Amino acid sequence: MASIKYPLILINFKAYSQSSGKKAVELAKVAEKVSKDTGITIAVAPQLTDLALVASQVEIPVFSQHVDAVDPGSRTGHVTLEAVRDAGAIGTMLNHSERRVRADEVDVVVKKAEKLGLVTVVCANTPEVTAAMAALGPDMVAIEPPELIGTGIPVSKAKPEVVLNSVKLVKKVNPSVKVLCGAGITTGDDVAAAIKLGTVGVLLASGVVKAKDWEKAIRDLVAPLLK
Amino acid sequence: MASIKYPLILINFKAYSQSSGKKAVELAKVAEKVSKDTGITIAVAPQLTDLALVASQVEIPVFSQHVDAVDPGSRTGHVTLEAVRDAGAIGTMLNHSERRVRADEVDVVVKKAEKLGLVTVVCANTPEVTAAMAALGPDMVAIEPPELIGTGIPVSKAKPEVVLNSVKLVKKVNPSVKVLCGAGITTGDDVAAAIKLGTVGVLLASGVVKAKDWEKAIRDLVAPLLK
Amino acid sequence: MASIKYPLILINFKAYSQSSGKKAVELAKVAEKVSKDTGITIAVAPQLTDLALVASQVEIPVFSQHVDAVDPGSRTGHVTLEAVRDAGAIGTMLNHSERRVRADEVDVVVKKAEKLGLVTVVCANTPEVTAAMAALGPDMVAIEPPELIGTGIPVSKAKPEVVLNSVKLVKKVNPSVKVLCGAGITTGDDVAAAIKLGTVGVLLASGVVKAKDWEKAIRDLVAPLLK
Amino acid sequence: MASIKYPLILINFKAYSQSSGKKAVELAKVAEKVSKDTGITIAVAPQLTDLALVASQVEIPVFSQHVDAVDPGSRTGHVTLEAVRDAGAIGTMLNHSERRVRADEVDVVVKKAEKLGLVTVVCANTPEVTAAMAALGPDMVAIEPPELIGTGIPVSKAKPEVVLNSVKLVKKVNPSVKVLCGAGITTGDDVAAAIKLGTVGVLLASGVVKAKDWEKAIRDLVAPLLK
Numbered sequence: 001m002a003s004i005k006y007p008l009i010l011i012n013f014k015a016y017s018q019s020s021g022k023k024a025v026e027l028a029k030v031a032e033k034v035s036k037d038t039g040i041t042i043a044v045a046p047q048l049t050d051l052a053l054v055a056s057q058v059e060i061p062v063f064s065q066h067v068d069a070v071d072p073g074s075r076t077g078h079v080t081l082e083a084v085r086d087a088g089a090i091g092t093m094l095n096h097s098e099r100r101v102r103a104d105e106v107d108v109v110v111k112k113a114e115k116l117g118l119v120t121v122v123c124a125n126t127p128e129v130t131a132a133m134a135a136l137g138p139d140m141v142a143i144e145p146p147e148l149i150g151t152g153i154p155v156s157k158a159k160p161e162v163v164l165n166s167v168k169l170v171k172k173v174n175p176s177v178k179v180l181c182g183a184g185i186t187t188g189d190d191v192a193a194a195i196k197l198g199t200v201g202v203l204l205a206s207g208v209v210k211a212k213d214w215e216k217a218i219r220d221l222v223a224p225l226l227k
Numbered sequence: 228m229a230s231i232k233y234p235l236i237l238i239n240f241k242a243y244s245q246s247s248g249k250k251a252v253e254l255a256k257v258a259e260k261v262s263k264d265t266g267i268t269i270a271v272a273p274q275l276t277d278l279a280l281v282a283s284q285v286e287i288p289v290f291s292q293h294v295d296a297v298d299p300g301s302r303t304g305h306v307t308l309e310a311v312r313d314a315g316a317i318g319t320m321l322n323h324s325e326r327r328v329r330a331d332e333v334d335v336v337v338k339k340a341e342k343l344g345l346v347t348v349v350c351a352n353t354p355e356v357t358a359a360m361a362a363l364g365p366d367m368v369a370i371e372p373p374e375l376i377g378t379g380i381p382v383s384k385a386k387p388e389v390v391l392n393s394v395k396l397v398k399k400v401n402p403s404v405k406v407l408c409g410a411g412i413t414t415g416d417d418v419a420a421a422i423k424l425g426t427v428g429v430l431l432a433s434g435v436v437k438a439k440d441w442e443k444a445i446r447d448l449v450a451p452l453l454k
Numbered sequence: 455m456a457s458i459k460y461p462l463i464l465i466n467f468k469a470y471s472q473s474s475g476k477k478a479v480e481l482a483k484v485a486e487k488v489s490k491d492t493g494i495t496i497a498v499a500p501q502l503t504d505l506a507l508v509a510s511q512v513e514i515p516v517f518s519q520h521v522d523a524v525d526p527g528s529r530t531g532h533v534t535l536e537a538v539r540d541a542g543a544i545g546t547m548l549n550h551s552e553r554r555v556r557a558d559e560v561d562v563v564v565k566k567a568e569k570l571g572l573v574t575v576v577c578a579n580t581p582e583v584t585a586a587m588a589a590l591g592p593d594m595v596a597i598e599p600p601e602l603i604g605t606g607i608p609v610s611k612a613k614p615e616v617v618l619n620s621v622k623l624v625k626k627v628n629p630s631v632k633v634l635c636g637a638g639i640t641t642g643d644d645v646a647a648a649i650k651l652g653t654v655g656v657l658l659a660s661g662v663v664k665a666k667d668w669e670k671a672i673r674d675l676v677a678p679l680l681k
Numbered sequence: 682m683a684s685i686k687y688p689l690i691l692i693n694f695k696a697y698s699q700s701s702g703k704k705a706v707e708l709a710k711v712a713e714k715v716s717k718d719t720g721i722t723i724a725v726a727p728q729l730t731d732l733a734l735v736a737s738q739v740e741i742p743v744f745s746q747h748v749d750a751v752d753p754g755s756r757t758g759h760v761t762l763e764a765v766r767d768a769g770a771i772g773t774m775l776n777h778s779e780r781r782v783r784a785d786e787v788d789v790v791v792k793k794a795e796k797l798g799l800v801t802v803v804c805a806n807t808p809e810v811t812a813a814m815a816a817l818g819p820d821m822v823a824i825e826p827p828e829l830i831g832t833g834i835p836v837s838k839a840k841p842e843v844v845l846n847s848v849k850l851v852k853k854v855n856p857s858v859k860v861l862c863g864a865g866i867t868t869g870d871d872v873a874a875a876i877k878l879g880t881v882g883v884l885l886a887s888g889v890v891k892a893k894d895w896e897k898a899i900r901d902l903v904a905p906l907l908k
Contacts, residue, residue: 077293
């Protein structure tokens with residue numbers, strides 16, 4: 001079964017043009033290089049269309065950005081967990097604020113991912129929804145207040161109570177579920193603050209993808225984890 | 228700008244396990260081989276997750292099975308037309324019966340695909356919906372009665388009036404739009420029947436993907452087009 | 455079978471608090487009064503929850519704001535055409551920019567409404583989508599550029615080419631379908647301009663619902679139709 | 682603030698033709714009569730289109746079958762909590778297996794309903810999803826295994842472990858949330874079994890709606906609650 005060594009830095013490539021197609025492979029290789037140099041787990045979530053290509057080129061964990069709660073077969077334009085596995089990915093994100101799904105779909109995906117040995121990261125927009133997602137038993141939940149996504153204002157500093165409250169509720173509902181936080185994460189300081197709040201790492205996107213120097217941006221993120 | 232030489236055989240890999248991951252590349256290479264041998268255009272539509280990988284391995288036209296009507300940027304788990312292009316695909320299918328979208332979304336995608344030089348194949352389930360989709364000006368529409376999909380009972384023989392009526396309505400609404408037909412297509416005879424009804428080719432899936440001998444199945448499909 | 459006498463003023467109550475619950479009945483009665491006084495057809499589309507109540511209180515045509523493409527039976531939280539009929543409404547709007555549906559759903563609803571003797575008004579956001587909806591054969595299509603909705607800037611004056619182009623395309627695709635226009639309609643002048651562009655009337659909401667004096671606002675709208 | 686006296690029998694009219702339009706009022710009056718005679722709380726959830734009409738005719742609690750997570754304003758074809766309140770209903774069902782919504786939507790509706798003094802009943806299909814919904818803090822959750830809905834095979838007898846497990850998980854996650862159960866409930870025995878499993882009542886539909894004698898069916902349901 002796939003497993004992740006924490007802490008974790010998960011870089012979501014979103015649908016940014018800066019990380020699309022061949023540039024997805026380039027960015028993933030930079031992340032791989034920093035991960036190998038530092039020993040810190042850095043995972044990437046490229047666009048759906050780039051998933052198998054990226055996973056064939058790097059050895060760090062690759063996540064799908066989304067998966068549909070359906071089985072293989074006569075289905076067009078869907079992403080199955082089996083396709084994610086066949087593409088060489090380690091698991092999938094789900095329910096990101098930009099691609100929300102229903103709780104019963106998360107339930108189906110989480111139960112099936114466990115059987116297939118895939119890792120699940122279920123996103124949520126409030127502490128209450130984070131607790132609800134934790135009740136479904138994924139490997140990780142990721143609390144991301146949507147109003148901070150892409151702003152560069154880190155949730156771990158601007159709204160620490162949202163992260164703390166999420167960690168507290170998850171501990172009560174399902175203590176085996178790990179918590180990531182995201183939204184506005186850009187620097188190593190933001191990562192350090194996230195860890196202090198009880199998370200096992202961060203989910204971020206523009207802070208790396210839009211950086212002029214990808215390697216420098218990623219090295220800055222992992223720096224506080226090396227001390 | 229991308230262009231397609233007709234007649235066209237478009238093989239939809241759907242979410243079948245037989246054509247997932249590395250097997251998607253294998254099947255695409257078989258299609259490429261038959262296309263090179265015969266000069267007939269054979270295109271493939273692998274799973275979303277396999278798109279860039281397959282497109283990097285073959286020279287025949289590769290289509291996405293679906294695209295979202297959104298632009299690149301801060302979007303997670305979506306498929307943009309730009310991602311389809313960056314993946315090396317020639318265009319996209321849209322509105323398949325297994326992944327239907329709204330007419331205004333088809334409108335956005337068709338207008339944008341034209342600007343990007345990508346080819347659009349918009350599916351429809353009835354002659355009236357086929358006419359509606361043709362009014363939006365894609366390169367092709369594909370009429371597929373959902374009740375015949377995956378049955379092996381070819382629409383071109385079992386319901387020729389559905390295909391004929393679609394061709395007639397499209398000619399009236401927007402004569403520059405070409406018509407494919409699909410659902411139950413398995414043999415060269417089915418393809419020949421489709422062409423006689425006024426289509427420029429066929430869209431099929433299980434007839435090839437589930438065949439024991441992919442090459443034999445594809446060669447049988449193109450045979451009547453060589454005479 | 456239900457039929458509508460043209461020209462038509464269709465007032466969409468939307469989810470405005472000003473026209474919710476008992477106020478929906480009040481507004482409908484004002485519309486009924488002006489209609490009886492002037493002989494002009496004025497129809498109302500109250501909130502879904504108010505449909506049967508409003509229809510039981512007035513004799514002018516009442517439309518549903520939306521309907522689902524499903525049959526009666528074991529379905530929760532849906533609106534069937536049969537429910538619309540049983541509520542006493544004459545028909546339904548569909549595919550409003552604020553509640554868009556897929557083309558195949560419009561196809562199902564239009565075909566079924568014809569059997570049930572209900573009137574259909576299918577909205578569209580561009581001339582091309584208007585043509586697509588006309589291909590499906592509803593009683594009316596309504597072109598409403600979403601960027602003008604609720605602005606008070608009337609489509610019939612600000613973007614006459616959008617209305618003209620829609621009328622032209624509909625005439626080509628399906629000349630039996632009548633055209634309404636909407637978005638920004640507030641005054642009798644806007645209505646007069648709409649009629650001159652080839653429409654049979656208007657669809658409006660805030661111009662009446664948010665008016666301080668409902669009767670004055672509606673009388674102003676119908677005035678140019680009396681000359 | 683609205684409050685409910687338990688135990689509760691909640692009758693969902695669904696989109697059944699037997700309980701549509703005027704027949705919705707008739708059925709609600711029968712439920713009201715039995716409730717007055719016995720002192721047991723019997724609530725009804727008519728079709729959306731019948732909501733205000735039914736609520737204006739009876740004094741028992743009336744629920745909406747669904748609500749959208751949106752505010753009043755320029756929105757067409759949606760059901761707001763304010764519309765539910767203005768219609769005279771006491772609250773709303775949400776997330777029924779036949780009309781599922783996302784967890785973040787449940788979160789918005791539950792928080793807003795509390796402010797408006799409306800009662801929420803959130804449905805769920807598995808014990809895990811029931812726990813997730815309880816984490817969002819509604820007044821009630823209703824566990825309904827979808828495979829038993831409409832079968833006449835009562836969940837409280839056929840799958841008691843599903844109900845028990847749901848009750849146990851809800852007690853852990855959020856003990857202030859009450860639990861209903863549904864699916865296949867038809868008789869007083871089924872209700873008695875449900876209460877013994879730790880629920881405060883039942884949610885049912887066809888067992889009453891399709892009964893030849895509505896009053897007899899409802900009297901049978903409440904009988905064990907009178908002892």
